[in-house]
Amino acid sequence: MAGQGKPGEFEIIERYFAPLAKRTEGAFGLQDDAALFQPKPGYDLVLTKDAIVAGVHFLPTDPYDLVAQKLMRVNVSDLAAKGAEPRAYLLALAWPDGIGEKDIALFAAGLQKDQDIYGLELLGGDTVKTPGPATFSLTAIGDVPQGRMIRRAGAKPGDAVYVTGTLGDAALGLKLARGEIELSSIAERRGLIQRYRLPQPRVSVGTGLRGIASAALDVSDGLGADLLHLCTASGLRARISQSALPLSAAARKLLKQDETLWSAVLSGGDDYEIVFAAPGEAGVKLELLGGTTGVPITRIGYMEEGEPAVLLEDLSGKTAPLAEGGYRHF
């Protein structure tokens, strides 16, 4: 390969990925078989691994820096929802045959940006070729003080249910990008599309929720589906109120134009907000946390005894189980 003027595996790693690991002692410049990670005494590790495939989880025409950042952020979001601080990551990259070096460089640049934002370090991984679509996976490692990881299980009856940020923006952004709906303000249109393309994991809120939230997860499959996971794991039912759901100004406009778009708020995926339960007395602490992080934290309902389900009181005051309707991956 090298003889044909195309860089080989070792050159690709040396040129584009070794620089991402240059400050990481345990990565050994990506020159060893494995990486060394020294856990901080008194901390537990939190581990997550997600994969994305071109044509399934992103478009083959998406710029590769955004693809890399999305891959990074869906994993960082999982860590955030568990109260973990991002520390390090490993990659497995299967590049399609025709891939250009420019795209690989762009991908690495996206990773570099997010390393700097979220404070992770590249530890190692693997780079291979595939006759199929680009397929990437990332393993993210975070840590929490011992015993402080926030699980899906653990909510108690009477706990309030909260959500960070705003809901539905990503799903509406996807519809805008696809030309399925319209929005006159170019800035708002761009803002919603950006929420779809580049999630904003709520890391500072997540670490702030340690010792406050009784259960949490990130909204990746849609509020209905994800809150139901929390209910199932906790053995409880959630009651939420549609009028309480936090919306961006742009989403409000779209919902006014077409109320069927509420489905994007209730069950659209990709928001990467954190939905969590916390006892009533945590209200003041949460107000403070919202203030210090600049991320709105909104109470949307509460947990109660009952078969796991999400009951929605809609805008007309009627209550019914929220249909699952989340994105099915498989």
Place this chain on the structure above:
Amino acid sequence: MAGQGKPGEFEIIERYFAPLAKRTEGAFGLQDDAALFQPKPGYDLVLTKDAIVAGVHFLPTDPYDLVAQKLMRVNVSDLAAKGAEPRAYLLALAWPDGIGEKDIALFAAGLQKDQDIYGLELLGGDTVKTPGPATFSLTAIGDVPQGRMIRRAGAKPGDAVYVTGTLGDAALGLKLARGEIELSSIAERRGLIQRYRLPQPRVSVGTGLRGIASAALDVSDGLGADLLHLCTASGLRARISQSALPLSAAARKLLKQDETLWSAVLSGGDDYEIVFAAPGEAGVKLELLGGTTGVPITRIGYMEEGEPAVLLEDLSGKTAPLAEGGYRHF
């Protein structure tokens, strides 16, 4: 999907992968966003991540239990060469559209077998669909007492060079499987092919090498290429003797029939033996280690000052740099 009588992502995980995690407290039955891993105090973690693609790293017709075991073992072999004890793993599995449930079940069965053999636990991961070939990655986590990981760098001039087991069997097995060469004994033929299809990571030797080996790695790309990596990382030259290289009886027969097959021994990949350097005085300890593990450990040469290279004294007594000729992945 579920409506079409085909199991969805959640059912697949529940049915085939959750059982692999049932004894692992921190995997939460694969029901949470992330897994919890509690490092042992006083231990460093060793991390590695490899990916395999159907049609590139394995044949689409290979039985899926063997594919899973090969994926597991190439990673476990990396841990072994670093002196680490395997502890846990995460998966990212991209299944092709037409995949049958039987193959997924077979894949899980292969993982279960190797979990039992190597003592790892499934912590979590991701399962997606791909329009391309099956693409799997595995992140393996091992641990070593603090500061005891064996690196590629660290060999000293005068250190002896050793290799575990026998060399060339996997590459010869591949040639047999492809019908490129013949071997009359069916048992020996099967044995060599098996060495190609199912590596035997040298975990017990690896952990025994802590504090003995000055540098090590596993032979996955071929002796020439891999020993050169050790030389480069250590800033030294290796001198090895062809007549000292450990061979199986079956390999000996094939080499007698056709001496061009020596290339399989010198630069064939996939043996997953450990090649390492150790000071001369370690000889007695290594004899003992070979005895207790039942794995031959053979001295094949030594390290000396000089530009990184592998010098081979061939069977006629002539010495020349061993051409790299390892398998190029990219």
